[in-house]
Amino acid sequence: MTDTPFMSGPPSGGASGGTSGAGTRRVALVTGAAGGLGREFAVALAARGHRIAGLDLADMSGTGELVGDAFHPVRADVTDPEEVEAAVQETADRFGGLHIVVNNAGIYPPLEFEDTALEDWRRIMRVNLDGPFLVARAALPHLKAAGWGRIVNIASAVVFLGPPDLVAYTTSKAGLVGFTRALASAVGAHGITVNAIAPGLTRTATAARTTGADGGFERVRDLQVVRAVAEPGDLVSTLLYVCGEGSGFLTGQTINVDGGSAMH
Ligand SMILES: NC(=O)c1ccc[n+]([C@@H]2O[C@H](COP(=O)([O-])OP(=O)(O)OC[C@H]3O[C@@H](n4cnc5c(N)ncnc54)[C@H](O)[C@@H]3O)[C@@H](O)[C@H]2O)c1
DSSP, X not given: OOOOOXXXXXOSSTTTOXXXXXXXXXXXXXXXXXXXXXXXXXXXXXXXXXXXXXXXXXXXXXXXXXXXGGEEEXXXXXXXXXXXXXXXXXXXXXXXXXXXXXXXXXXXXXXOGGGOOHHHHHHHHIIIIIHHHHHHHHHHHHHHHHTOEEEEEEOOTHHHHOOTTBHHXXXXXXXXXXXXXXHHHHHGGGTEEEEEEEEOSBOOXXXXXXXXXXXXXXXXXXXXXXXXXXXXXXXXXXXXXXXXXXXXXXXXXXXXXXXXXXXX
């Protein structure tokens, strides 16, 4: 098999490059790739021909089996600056660069506001906000060196809905929306876009254990315009669109993919 060389500069045709770079192979780092949405994203990006590093604390062998040789697992905690730096460097060394970062690792424990200890609050902020900050900061030199990059932050539709048992989580994801906007401004001149995807409640194992338990999936489904429970695959086309070669003019945006439960 002949390898298509990785692109080190921007494709021709301005910020978007039109559709000329449609088949370009890139290197992507997906955090939280052991299961759920992260696994789905890793598989989808690999199917587009990209090489994928998965970063997670949990075992990623299931994702590795699905993706095959294009997958490289790196065990790291997104809240640990040294582990994140090392994981990003390992990815760039393994695949010869880095172009796409999907900040997907996150936690969303349901918590009554008055029962939320300061340590609960801080832990949610550490994983959901410090994590994307540390990963993006470590990745940036590599994206700048390539003169092309896509940073995608997985936020949540709760930002627009404000559910009562997810105050800390909603706050963290709203912070991620602000991070997306300001970082987009900071790195736009380098051919790097930064966008967020805000999923509604989606059927993953973690969601089934927590927010989706006790009929939660059905309650949320009935609030949506689209009367179906979202599956991880329902987010893939938006991820591929945001990461696409032709999407260089799309930046600083939060795209809500929640079956129309919140419209903005
Ligand atoms: N499933 C949903 O309904 C839903 C809806 C909106 C947004 N989201 C967001 O999508 C993302 C993925 O959700 P999911 O349902 O697939 O959850 P998930 O629990 O299946 O996946 C999250 C992954 O992140 C990893 N992780 C957690 N803390 C980490 C850390 N400190 N360092 C490294 N890895 C860590 C976990 O091991 C896990 O593999 C999260 O950011 C979540 O907030 C999910």
